[in-house]
Amino acid sequence: MATGCYYGRLGRRTGASLCLGGGRATQSGAGVSLKREYDAVVIGAGHNGLVAAAYLQKGGLKTAVVESRPVVGGAAVTEEMIPGFRFSRASYLLSLLRPQIYTELELKRYGLKVLPRDPYSFTPMLEDSQGGRTPRSLLLGNSMAETQSQIAQFSAKDAEAFPKYEAFMRRLVLAIDPLLDTCPVDVAALSQGSLLQRLKALQGLKSLLCAGFALGKELPRYYEVLTAPISKILDFWFESEPLKATLATDAVIGAMAGPHTPGNGYVLLHHVMGEIEGHQGAWGYVTGGMGALSQALAHAASALGAEIFTEKRVAQILSSDGKARGVCLQDGTEVKSRLVLSNASPQHTFLDLTSQEFLPPEFVRRISQFDTRSAVTKINVAVDQLPNFLAAPNAGDNHPLPHHQCSIHLNCEDMGIVQQAFEDACQGRPSHRPMIELCIPSALDPTLAPPGCHVISLFTQYTPYTLAGEKQWDDQERDAYADRVFDCIEAYAPGFKASVIGRDVLTPPDLERIFGLPGGNIFHGAMSLDQLYFARPLPSYSSYRSPIQGLYLCGSGTHPGGGVMGAAGRNAARIALGDFKKL
Structure with missing residues (x-):
């Protein structure tokens, strides 16, 4: 099954989804059509692309954003994968968004509300309950x-x-x-x-x-x-x-x-x-899910005059004489522009969308070797009751307790367990005891699920992109791993498996295919020392510029890296604006 979507008690399996507040709602007003020429075109309406578009437009450049999916936000989306349950399907917590972006784009004015935890x-702990001890x-x-x-x-x-x-x-x-x-x-x-x-x-x-x-x-x-x-x-x-x-x-x-x-x-x-409301290091849930953040960014960009179009897949970045000239969409439509900013990964931008004619061979080779290994499988779960942990039993009324709003760490009581989980993946095997970060955003935002029910986010590691023996993920492997994760949760919270209504399982290949995350890597590339600061994505190409004049990167594959931060989009837009004035 392509999307790894499973409806347990609903009696059906499907890959279809309803995109809440989707692309059509975030496009420019009714009647606005994609023009054939802009000052700048941004590829991808992920959060960095929306941030970049807002700052480009604010700087006086007529800007369009073209997004291949029917919903804006990239990995920061809210989607109803199971009827009545709204999930932050990929990214699920907010903290790193730069405070300047909050204020300069007036995101609160456009409905952004963050619930601190x-x-x-x-x-x-998994401990024997001797003498009735918790x-x-x-x-x-x-x-x-x-x-x-x-x-x-x-x-x-x-x-x-x-x-x-x-x-x-x-x-x-x-x-x-x-x-x-x-x-x-x-x-x-x-x-x-x-x-x-x-x-x-x-x-x-x-x-x-x-x-x-x-x-x-x-x-x-x-x-x-x-x-x-x-x-x-x-x-x-x-x-x-x-x-x-x-x-x-x-x-x-x-x-x-x-x-x-x-x-x-x-x-x-x-x-x-990061920070929330001035509290350093805090993380919180976005009211309405992470898609509400993307909606606020899209509304801010649109209010400034940027035009956002969904279901517009870019097939090629147009260039001649070593300069970017715009983009060609999959349907053959050409949109001319003097600047092109790509929110896609460095690999997709330069290996798939760009003619190799204007790229130095060494640049291409290094981009192709950019480390994008991923360890993550994201599982979204709908349940009809809160997990009841042996270490912190629920109240009789099934009302959320303080620990339910937390990032709940399972199989994390010993670093040796985490290390062994990593070593399993190094051998091409999904972890036997995966590291699990379990979050229940509906504990603070009950609008995400029907009364009495909850949405649960499981961020799990480690799962290699390719399994041992060059075996690819299929439905059987996907379900076997998800079942193993659920067995682990059951050990900490008996009754969890019986509470499950449905689940949406996203392995590294699923994250790549659906959200454009290379290798399933949530940061667009490893955040290792050899791929940070002036080496991100490559030495001598950390200034958001590329070998092609007028073509810039503005996504997580650039400094300062991944997370829902927006810094890459803001920084890239400022560099591009400065260069535009010199053209």
Whole structure:
């Protein structure tokens, strides 16, 4: 079954879906048709593409966005895969969206509302209930005193160290944060440009140097955080496995990496550097699902004058004489423009949509080798009752309890379990005990499900793109893995499987096919040190520009990487606007 969509008690299986607030609702007003010429065309209406379009239009360029799916948002969508249940089908939490975008595009005015979570993390244990004792769990929240009390169940030493660890990591986040909103140092201009270009490139070093100065004498320790395995960093600070494993999930989530893989510290930072309503590091649910964020971005861009069109698949980026000239759609329609910004992945942009005639062979070779390995299978589940965890039994009225609003970490009470799950995938096998992040957004937003029912998001690892023996995912493999995930949840929350109404299973190939995520990678490419900052996507091509004049990347395959951040779209638009004025 193509989409991995399964309706259990509904008695039917189908790949069809209803796209809520879909493309037709977010196109420009009725009667507006796609013109044959614009100043700029943006390929893809994912969140970065919508952000880029808004800033291009705000900067005075007549801009069109063309999207292949019938709904805008890319991976940030709300879709009704099971009647009555609305899912954030791919991305499911918000934190990283840059605060400048909130204010400059007036997203609250266009309906964006984020529901913060407190507490935010829950890790139940699998422990024998001897003498009727309830298994332990670890609940982390915004109250440091309560969090320390929870940690003290496992280690008084760790409880004392935790606020110091938080302060240590916060200092690194504050130093790196300004880098997210600036173009990386232009290495090509620094080494090969004219004197004026070299001087401008040197100015680009300012933010990098400021980050170094901000860290001061502790710079070597912070360098270790970025380069060492997260297990080494956490072993320095803590001794209790439940705490270490819970924190380690943020370093490996979305990555084909384990706790002992060097250099995954930045992925951890990437998940703690956001904010909600000024609260640093907080994550929340978008009211109405992640599609409501994309709707707000689309409305903001449209209000500025940008035109957004869905079900318009780009077949080719037009170019001549080394310059971008527009795009050709799959139906043969040509749309001319002086600028083209691609929100698609670097591979799809340059290997599928661009004529190789104007691309240096080495550039093509390096793009083709860009690491897009994925470990993720996303499972969306409709249930008729809340999971009832042995470590935190439900109230009699089935009303959500504080831990139900959290990111619930299963098979995460020991880093050894997570490492073994990773090693399974390295052998081409889905993890025997997969790492599971379970979220129940309907615990805070009851509009997502019928009364008494809930939607559950399961972000699971590790599942390789290609199985052992070059075997491809099929219905049998997909269902077998989902069943294994459900068995794991059942061990923590007996009765879970009986509560399931239906499920939507998205393996790495499904994520690639439906959302254009290369290899199923949620970041458009690994967030490893060799693919960050001025090496993202390639050294000398980190300034959002490409070998073709007027063709830019604006998606997660560029600095500062993945997550629903919007920084890549905003940064790329600002670079493109500056270049346009010089044309």
